[in-house]
């Protein structure tokens with residue numbers, strides 16, 4: 064009763080607040096048209112909309128606002144804001160906060176990867192190893208009830224705070240919360256990846272009144288290709304045979320059979336080879352997988368179990384993807400320069416797989432600053448050239464743009480030397496010294512960047528008052544985030 068009561072009264076208050084909600088700022092040029100097209104797309108259910116809009120127009124607000132309005136009009140019940148990167152999830156959270164400050168009564172949760180939420184050094188979700196797993200189900204109901212009554216923007220930090228207080232698993236907690244909130248902000252994975260997607264919303268036979276906003280949608284093409292492709296490596300079969308043969312003769316023989324068949328493919332492969340069919344090999348993999356499944360169930364502890372488990376999951380993914388093979392796939396083998404040999408099911412066009420998920424909801428809006436040519440993205444994201452597309456112009460006044468060309472410098476490879484770097488550094492110095500502000504410098508390579516970074520402090524006229532941050536190559540997500548954080552802190 065108490066949960067039903069919550070849903071009922073929350074829904075009424077939410078819809079009332081949405082009716083009164085106004086766009087929080089004066090519209091920028093093009094922003095109103097964008098918002099109107101998003102609303103129209105949601106109104107006409109089962110439609111995808113593609114939006115190409117330059118940076119600076121306020122895409123997040125122009126899509127979130129009409130999406131929220133649509134929910135108020137009964138055109139959807141749950142909003143999924145899908146992103147490729149953590150940093151854009153932050154922008155979405157801020158946008159909902161802005162609307163909540165204007166009176167919106169609408170709760171959101173941000174889903175974060177298990178590894179990033181887990182209290183243990185490495186997830187080991189077993190009640191004997193993890194105190195948060197032990198008794199989790201006894202406490203999680205109270206925790207969810209508490210959090211949905213007290214919080215509206217449920218971010219990673221909020222989840223961690225409550226999970227600690229109630230001693231429950233933070234990852235499972237955030238998944239459970241998603242049932243009770245109006246909006247879910249998450250990575251593409253949670254909707255599209257066949258291994259990770261949220262079964263409660265997207266498994267077979269389940270549909271809902273979902274609205275999808277896909278941020279930076281150009282990223283979805285390569286990400287989806289990865290999600291729906293699978294590969295296996297010949298060398299893994301040999302390695303796993305070494306581990307398992309002494310324990311299980313039969314699995315040893317089956318691994319041997321697969322390895323021999325892969326060896327035959329390897330002999331016929333010079334670099335790359337496209338294959339039409341691998342039915343014979345799949346039969347061998349299926350037999351192996353069946354035996355391994357029994358073995359893994361019976362043997363919960365042995366040396367190198369983690370390695371075997373990874374291999375087992377690779378096989379499972381390989382077989383699952385095999386079931387999806389159609390004209391959108393290519394099967395190929397590849398011999399790597401280091402001698403390793405791979406068999407891959409490559410999803411060239413993921414639109415069919417993506418649409419299978421998106422059709423579980425009402426409508427989808429794909430938006431990005433780099434969605435051109437839009438016909439390419441239509442082909443690969445929805446498979447339908449007839450879909451609607453909207454192009455927004457840049458809101459910035461071109462007359463306020465100053466373009467200057469330094470004709471005495473060049474970034475051509477042959478001219479990369481100390482004296483050239485000094486000249487470039489002097490240009491940067493002159494510009495940043497002329498007026499206090501924030502400047503961004505883009506350079507042609509990390510090597511070039513390093514050279515400039517080294518000499519810049521000595522070339523800058525008033526070095527003391529200038530702080531310089533440089534991006535490093537191979538930054539991991541956490542390093543990238545703290546690098547970007549420097550700017551938001553300074554901006555305040």
Ligand code: SF4
Nearest residue numbers: 181187188193196232
């Ligand atoms: S149950 Fe949750 S907290 Fe415990 S190990 Fe697994 S992910 Fe980590």
